[in-house]
Amino acid sequence: MALAACLVLAGTGGALALAHPGGHPARTVAQRADAADPAADGLPHTAVEASDAAETCGKGWQHPRAGLQVFDVRNDTASAAEVHLTDSTGALLGEVDGLAPGTTRPIRVTLGRGTYTFRCLVEDTDAVTGPAVRISRGPARGGPAVLPVNTHDLIPVTLAYQKWVADGFGGVVARVDTLRDAVDRGDLAAARAAWLPAHLAFVRLGGAYGAFGDLGAAVDGTDAGLPGGPRDPDFTGFHRVEYGLWHGEPAKGLRGPADRLAADVRTLRTTWTDTRMDPLDLGLRTHEITEDSIQQDLTGRSDFGSGTSLASARAGLDGTAELVTLLRPLLTPRDTGLPRLDSGLRTAERDLDALASHGGWRAPAALPRADRERIDADFGDLAEQLAPVAVVFDVRRTS
Numbered sequence: 001m002a003l004a005a006c007l008v009l010a011g012t013g014g015a016l017a018l019a020h021p022g023g024h025p026a027r028t029v030a031q032r033a034d035a036a037d038p039a040a041d042g043l044p045h046t047a048v049e050a051s052d053a054a055e056t057c058g059k060g061w062q063h064p065r066a067g068l069q070v071f072d073v074r075n076d077t078a079s080a081a082e083v084h085l086t087d088s089t090g091a092l093l094g095e096v097d098g099l100a101p102g103t104t105r106p107i108r109v110t111l112g113r114g115t116y117t118f119r120c121l122v123e124d125t126d127a128v129t130g131p132a133v134r135i136s137r138g139p140a141r142g143g144p145a146v147l148p149v150n151t152h153d154l155i156p157v158t159l160a161y162q163k164w165v166a167d168g169f170g171g172v173v174a175r176v177d178t179l180r181d182a183v184d185r186g187d188l189a190a191a192r193a194a195w196l197p198a199h200l201a202f203v204r205l206g207g208a209y210g211a212f213g214d215l216g217a218a219v220d221g222t223d224a225g226l227p228g229g230p231r232d233p234d235f236t237g238f239h240r241v242e243y244g245l246w247h248g249e250p251a252k253g254l255r256g257p258a259d260r261l262a263a264d265v266r267t268l269r270t271t272w273t274d275t276r277m278d279p280l281d282l283g284l285r286t287h288e289i290t291e292d293s294i295q296q297d298l299t300g301r302s303d304f305g306s307g308t309s310l311a312s313a314r315a316g317l318d319g320t321a322e323l324v325t326l327l328r329p330l331l332t333p334r335d336t337g338l339p340r341l342d343s344g345l346r347t348a349e350r351d352l353d354a355l356a357s358h359g360g361w362r363a364p365a366a367l368p369r370a371d372r373e374r375i376d377a378d379f380g381d382l383a384e385q386l387a388p389v390a391v392v393f394d395v396r397r398t399s
Helices: 151-184 188-203 206-220 238-245 251-272 281-297 309-331 338-357 369-392
Strands: 015-019 045-050 067-075 081-087 092-099 104-111 114-122 133-135
Touching: 045 114, 067 081, 067 092, 081 104, 092 104, 151 188, 151 251, 151 281, 151 309, 188 206, 188 238, 188 251, 188 309, 206 238, 206 251, 206 281, 206 309, 238 251, 281 309, 281 369, 309 338, 309 369, 338 369
Parallel strands: 015 092, 045 067
Antiparallel strands: 067 104, 081 092, 081 114, 114 133
16 A cells, blocks of 8 residues: 655654655645656755665665755666665655666655665565665754554554444444334434434444445445436435435335335444454545545535535544544654644534534535635645555555
8 A cells, every 4th residue: 555755744844755656646645756857956866776685775875964865766676666764763764665677766855863774675575674874964853754553553453443333333223223214104304303313423433434345335325426316226325315305205215215224234234243444444544534525525515405514524523533542552653743633633623513503504505605615724734634644554564
């Protein structure tokens, strides 16, 4: 899961240089580290080798210096390679991932006084560590460095999160049953009142959505890609029921979708006990919940009549906060921007709660412009603060 190119870490004033192997950058990218012309960027460049031999891994670094600089890493082996630049603690300052044979890509990094090594991981060979290089003059501190995590670090967190989700399913099932029962007896006013609590209970489990698979999409998907739109027979789940409740569909027509929703949620609860989330997904999910809110809820794309997509965004913040809480012991020594992330979460929660307390939930388009811009800014800032979480928990090869 190679993620980012030169990703700016919140609160550090620097960048962890992560060169992306090509194609479109991952959504957590803050800026791409493009190949640099020494004459154009004005920075010192050092050409170094990617090698499967310890004595030549990082070869070419003969004049170590502190400060902002670029290492142009060339892979002269016959296989793809990863190259990591680490300090004496093993913390990662920069990397190139998926470096093809015969190609060169840059690592742009700020170094301070200390001891550094390149670590080369050529495909189908053991990892090797190149000679240590000592910088004895210049600023004491360089740019940010991240101590890598391994899968074993993440397994306890993943298990704790799975249990939290399993416990949350009880409330989801109960609320969906209330919604279904109201539809079955023809009380559409009660069904409309029951829809939002049921939906929000599910949205709060959002960090697990990637593990729910097709059944998760059936429960909380939209009509995107369906030729018939909201009237397409393959449109199911919460939003299918929402569309009918707020577009005058009679109870008779809604009984099938409501029953299907209740059945699917029960199946999810049952299958969840046998599901094993990939620990590598936790950091990415933490970031993607907010990204999905920006793309779907803040734009109103997830609104099928109830006008409550901002309530969904608020529930997503609860899911994000739970993941941050579980990851906090691992994040605290690795992300110096964590206090700013906490602040961003609180600000977004406070501003959405303030909107709800003054007239109830409204569709984004119905908000005054100042309120809409404030919420957009809150979530944009929060997404920026969450991006390093995805990078920190990108488990890297070590051997």
